[in-house]
Amino acid sequence: MTVEKRFLDAKQQYEKWGVNVEEALQQLKHVPISVHCWQGDDVGGFEVNANELSGGIDVTGNYPGKARTPDELRQDLEKALSLIPGKHKVNLHAIYLETEGEVVDRNEIEPKHFEKWVEWAKKVGVGLDFNPTLFSHPKAEDGLTLSHPDQEIREFWIEHCIRSRKIAEYFGKELGQPALTNIWIPDGYKDVPSDRLTPRKRLKESLDRIFAEEIDEQYNIDAVESKLFGIGSEAYVVGSHEFYMGYALQNQKLCLLDTGHYHPTEMVSNKISSMLLFSEKLALHVSRPVRWDSDHVVTLDDELREIGLEIVRNNALDNVMIGLDFFDASINRVAAWTIGTRNMVKSLLLALLTPNEHLKELQEKGQFTERLALMEEFKTYPFGAIWDYYCEQNGVPVQESWLEDVHVYEKEVLSKREA
Ligand SMILES: C[C@H](O)[C@H](O)[C@@H](O)C(=O)CO
Ligand SMILES: [Mn+2]
Numbered sequence: 001m002t003v004e005k006r007f008l009d010a011k012q013q014y015e016k017w018g019v020n021v022e023e024a025l026q027q028l029k030h031v032p033i034s035v036h037c038w039q040g041d042d043v044g045g046f047e048v049n050a051n052e053l054s055g056g057i058d059v060t061g062n063y064p065g066k067a068r069t070p071d072e073l074r075q076d077l078e079k080a081l082s083l084i085p086g087k088h089k090v091n092l093h094a095i096y097l098e099t100e101g102e103v104v105d106r107n108e109i110e111p112k113h114f115e116k117w118v119e120w121a122k123k124v125g126v127g128l129d130f131n132p133t134l135f136s137h138p139k140a141e142d143g144l145t146l147s148h149p150d151q152e153i154r155e156f157w158i159e160h161c162i163r164s165r166k167i168a169e170y171f172g173k174e175l176g177q178p179a180l181t182n183i184w185i186p187d188g189y190k191d192v193p194s195d196r197l198t199p200r201k202r203l204k205e206s207l208d209r210i211f212a213e214e215i216d217e218q219y220n221i222d223a224v225e226s227k228l229f230g231i232g233s234e235a236y237v238v239g240s241h242e243f244y245m246g247y248a249l250q251n252q253k254l255c256l257l258d259t260g261h262y263h264p265t266e267m268v269s270n271k272i273s274s275m276l277l278f279s280e281k282l283a284l285h286v287s288r289p290v291r292w293d294s295d296h297v298v299t300l301d302d303e304l305r306e307i308g309l310e311i312v313r314n315n316a317l318d319n320v321m322i323g324l325d326f327f328d329a330s331i332n333r334v335a336a337w338t339i340g341t342r343n344m345v346k347s348l349l350l351a352l353l354t355p356n357e358h359l360k361e362l363q364e365k366g367q368f369t370e371r372l373a374l375m376e377e378f379k380t381y382p383f384g385a386i387w388d389y390y391c392e393q394n395g396v397p398v399q400e401s402w403l404e405d406v407h408v409y410e411k412e413v414l415s416k417r418e419a
Contacts, residue, residue, distance in 0.1 A: 003398060007389035010382035017355035024352035025390055027317060033344050034089040034129045034180065034323035037096055039336055040076050041067045042329045045095025045133070048103045055135025055186035056143070056230020057295070061330025065414025070098050072417065074120050079409050080337035081124065083402040085394035086345055089127035089177075091323055092117060094164055095136065106137060107159040111170035118174045128171040129180040129323065132157075132164035140186065146206035147187045147199035147238045154206055157185075161210040165220055172219025180283060180321050182256050183210070184225035188233025199238045207247060221321070223254035223283040227261040230293070249279060258285035258325055259303065260293035269306035276314050285325035286344055295326045298340040300347060308347030313356050317348070332414070335406045342402075349390065350383055 011021045042059040044050065046069070053059060067073035077090060094106060097113035104113060114128075121128050134145040134157055142148075145157040161183055168179035187199065211222060226241040227233075241262070248255040255275060259268045268284070275282045286307065288296040298304060311320050324344060328336050355378075362371040388398045397405060 003385075003388050003392045006382070006385035010385035013381055014353050014386070017358060019353055019355055021353065021386060024349065025386075025393070027352060028345065028349055028390065029086055029394070031317050031322070031345075031348055032087060032089045032127060033084075033341050034091040034321065035077070035080070035084075035337060035341055036091040036324050036326075037073060037077065038093055039324075039327050039340075040073045040333050043093075043136075043327055045093060045136070046070055046098060047095050048099060048101060050095070051136045051138065053136050054140060056188070056232045057135070057186075057293075057327075058231060059295075059327045059329045061328060062419075063329055063331055063333065064419060065410060065417050066329070066333060066419075068417060070096070070116060074117075075413070076334050077337070078124055079405075079413075080334045080341070081126070083334075083338045083396055083405060084341045084345065085391050085396045087125060088341070089129055090117075090121065091129040091131065091180075093131045094133040094160070094167075106133065106139075107156050107163070109160070109163050109167065111167050114167055114170070118171060121171075121175055127175050127177040127179070129182070129321075130164060130168040130171060131182050131184065132161045134160070134183075134185045143189075143232055144187050144199070144238075145185045146210075147185070147203040149202075154202065158206050158209050161206075162213070165210070165213070165215055165222065168220040169215050172216075178217060178219055178221045180221050180223055180254070180323070182223040182225055182283065182285075182323070183207070184227070184256075184258075185239055186230055186233065187239060188227075188230065188237035189235055190232050191235045193236045196236060200243055203238050203243070204247065207251075211251060211253070221254060221281070223256040223321070224248055225256040225258055225261075225283075225285065227258065227293070228263065245275075252279075254281050254283045254321065255279065256283035256285060256323075258287060258293075259307070260285075260287040260289035260295060260325070264289070264291075267303055267306065269303055269310045272307070272310040272316070272320070273314055276316055276319060281319045281321065283321040283323060285323050286340075287325045295328070297326050297328050297331070297336045298324060298343050300343045304343060304347045305350055308344075308349075308351035309354065309356070312348065312351035312354070313360075332406055332410055334409060334414075335403070338402055338406065346383075346387055349387060353381070353383060353386060354378055
């Protein structure tokens, strides 16, 4: 049976519930997922004086063929994007600058260092997002940056972040869509602090300095990313969820929720409706924590499906900036991007195909038996036939056939890269 025939049969089953399938597919095409470049080279970057990965994050595995240069990383990203339906964005970190061999420190970065990324983005038709990199640097080695007691170190990182926003503004102007500048810092303490307030006061002052210049949101949108703990900051993180939720609300910035940055039973999906009641937009780093903030490749698990449902139920496809954040070096890195991003798109499609208004009515009427029964039955509705058609319509491989493309790419390209 052809993809289209299966699609038409499945479409009828959803239409029975008033779902407009064609409209859902059209909506989905316009939801960009921000694909994180750092999965492609294990968060290494291209600084001339590159440092070991730090900041309490970790990459495990040594699968051969990782990108070693900007051109290789862009080549790998292009391959992955060719296997993912829809038009997306690529998320860069400051350490992915290109300086023609010149040593450029974090407080010296400029838009010109990202010109090749912009040229590439125009060529492949993607938007760009940006992140200042406040880790993997000598001035971050004691695990404090924007909240550091040493003002000189704070000034260094404040300058880095100020420059990062200007680079994002450059992306926005060049590419005709706003770039998200997301600030995450590793600041915290391994053991129980004697003073939780003072570092947070310093962080607030630093952020106020960083955001002092108003930048038009048609070019740059600011986000701040919270965290619960990291390796070496198990007892206390300066930029906690409460800190950034308050700071974002008070300063009209986006709070960025990373799904690996909360207690294991605390679900980001459960936070979205509350956050959107008080702020117009929010940002996500969709990841998969296994035992800790392990940054596993995103799978189509219950939490991912619930995140998709919350975004759609809250009519927030234009208000939630969806980024991915995982780095797995134990598998083919192009496959990792492909699996994680296709799953994020699947999650949104599953939500768009759900008769959400009907389910809301059942809840309002207290018909909890029907609510539960239907939510469970919809899980086995023929979603796959719709997804396969969406992939075919968008010119990307259907079902697992993309894996063969990755195998060929690995044989012809990745395997030829010496470590
Ligand atoms: C590389 C990213 O900045 C990093 O993963 C950050 O987003 C984070 O989630 C740290 O745990
Ligand atoms: Mn993150």
